[in-house]
Amino acid sequence: xxxxxxxxxxxxxxxxxxxxxxxxxxxxxxxxxxxxxxxxxxxxxxxxxxxxxxxxxxxxxxxxxxxxxxxxxxxxxxxxxxxxxxxxxxxxxxxxxxxxxxxxxxxxxxxxxxxxxxxxxxxxxxxxxxxxxxxxxxxxxxxxxxxxxxxxxxxxxxxxxxxxxxxxxxxxxxxxxxxxxxxxxxxxxxxxxxxxxxxxxxxxxxxxxxxxxxxxxxxxxxxxxxxxxxxxxxxxxxxxxxxxxxxxxxxxxxxxxxxxxxxxxxxxxxxxxxxxxxxxxxxxxxxxxxxxxxxxxxxxxxxxxxxxxxxxxxxxxxxxxxxxxxxxxxxxxxxxxxxxxxxxxxxxxxxxxxxxxxxxxxxxxxxxxxxxxxxxxxxxxxxxxxxxxxxxxxxxxxxxxxxxxxxxxxxxxxxxxx
Numbered sequence: 001x002x003x004x005x006x007x008x009x010x011x012x013x014x015x016x017x018x019x020x021x022x023x024x025x026x027x028x029x030x031x032x033x034x035x036x037x038x039x040x041x042x043x044x045x046x047x048x049x050x051x052x053x054x055x056x057x058x059x060x061x062x063x064x065x066x067x068x069x070x071x072x073x074x075x076x077x078x079x080x081x082x083x084x085x086x087x088x089x090x091x092x093x094x095x096x097x098x099x100x101x102x103x104x105x106x107x108x109x110x111x112x113x114x115x116x117x118x119x120x121x122x123x124x125x126x127x128x129x130x131x132x133x134x135x136x137x138x139x140x141x142x143x144x145x146x147x148x149x150x151x152x153x154x155x156x157x158x159x160x161x162x163x164x165x166x167x168x169x170x171x172x173x174x175x176x177x178x179x180x181x182x183x184x185x186x187x188x189x190x191x192x193x194x195x196x197x198x199x200x201x202x203x204x205x206x207x208x209x210x211x212x213x214x215x216x217x218x219x220x221x222x223x224x225x226x227x228x229x230x231x232x233x234x235x236x237x238x239x240x241x242x243x244x245x246x247x248x249x250x251x252x253x254x255x256x257x258x259x260x261x262x263x264x265x266x267x268x269x270x271x272x273x274x275x276x277x278x279x280x281x282x283x284x285x286x287x288x289x290x291x292x293x294x295x296x297x298x299x300x301x302x303x304x305x306x307x308x309x310x311x312x313x314x315x316x317x318x319x320x321x322x323x324x325x326x327x328x329x330x331x332x333x334x335x336x337x338x339x340x341x342x343x344x345x346x347x348x349x350x351x352x353x354x355x356x357x358x359x360x361x362x363x364x365x366x367x368x369x370x371x372x373x374x375x376x377x378x379x380x381x382x383x384x385x386x387x388x389x390x391x392x393x394x395x396x397x398x399x400x401x402x403x404x405x406x407x408x409x410x411x412x413x414x415x416x417x418x
Contacts, residue, residue, distance in 0.1 A: 043409060046417075056350070058346070059345050065337075065338055066317070073266065107234065140203060146195055245331060248261060271319060356403075367401070
């Protein structure tokens with residue numbers, strides 16, 4: 001009798017398949033969990049492509065970065081002394097000028113006529129004064145002659161009266177004749193007094209009138225000198241040693257006393273005028289040290305003036321230079337600089353990150369001890385300077401961080417450096 005093998009039951013096969021499926025599913029789930037627990041691979045960046053700085057402790061000098069230009073200290077704006085027309089321009093901007101250098105020539109026919117009239121009036125008033133002096137001298141001389149004649153007659157009358165008095169005592173003349181000679185002497189004495197008063201009044205009148213006429217002469221002379229000065233000023237002179245910076249008129253142009261003709265400055269005496277943000281200017285005060293960078297040299301200076309007004313969000317600050325200007329320095333030359341605000345002693349600080357604002361909390365990448373990997377850390381920043389910033393919390397002395405813009409790696413917490 002032969003044994004025929006029996007087929008496995010369907011129930012047993014189902015159980016085996018189910019167990020296999022459970023095992024496979026368990027393995028898949030375990031693998032997923034393990035995969036999720038694995039950290040993603042850190043991206044790699046070139047170490048030479050980022051700027052790395054080390055946190056240090058020491059005295060941190062706070063500075064404010066500024067920009068501006070060189071400006072002349074001594075500037076003269078030339079305006080005409082009177083209205084006129086530009087006939088000739090003799091120089092171009094950049095020319096070296098002295099006090100008597102003629103820059104341009106104006107014309108004014110009315111002024112030329114006014115000068116002639118003023119000159120005639122002056123000479124006429126002078127002639128009138130001289131004529132009056134002669135007239136007054138003649139009148140005074142006539143009065144003095146009359147007074148002298150009366151004085152002589154009085155002396156003679158006194159002698160006759162004295163003589164008649166002696167003769168009357170001896171009965172040689174009558175009392176009437178004595179009285180006549182006495183009255184004559186008294187009348188002449190009164191006439192002398194009157195004539196002396198006339199001489200005094202004439203002198204006073206002559207002096208007063210001559211003073212009036214002399215004042216008129218002075219007035220005519222002043223008017224003539226003024227007109228002559230205005231005429232001479234039609235030849236516009238620099239009046240100042242320096243450089244002709246600008247010539248604002250052209251030939252044929254009509255100008256008046258409010259027209260700016262030219263700008264002259266002293267190229268050897270320049271100051272720096274820098275612009276600072278209106279929110280930072282409150283920390284700036286007179287006397288603070290400044291470094292001015294002219295690209296070819298760095299000069300030291302100090303804040304000498306702070307403009308009280310704000311223009312387009314900035315404030316102009318004058319800086320007096322303490323070092324001599326380098327060769328080639330010119331007015332309006334652009335510059336950059338730093339104003340030293342304060343020194344913070346025993347401060348923890350580092351180079352200023354790209355987006356590191358004072359008082360902010362930022363995330364930065366800190367390098368490990370080997371310098372091959374950087375991990376994101378939260379850093380609290382304090383007071384800032386132009387190139388450095390204070391570290392309040394999150395970093396220690398000696399830590400190295402990446403200062404460059406790391407926005408490209410904003411979604412990762414680690415980067416590798418090679």
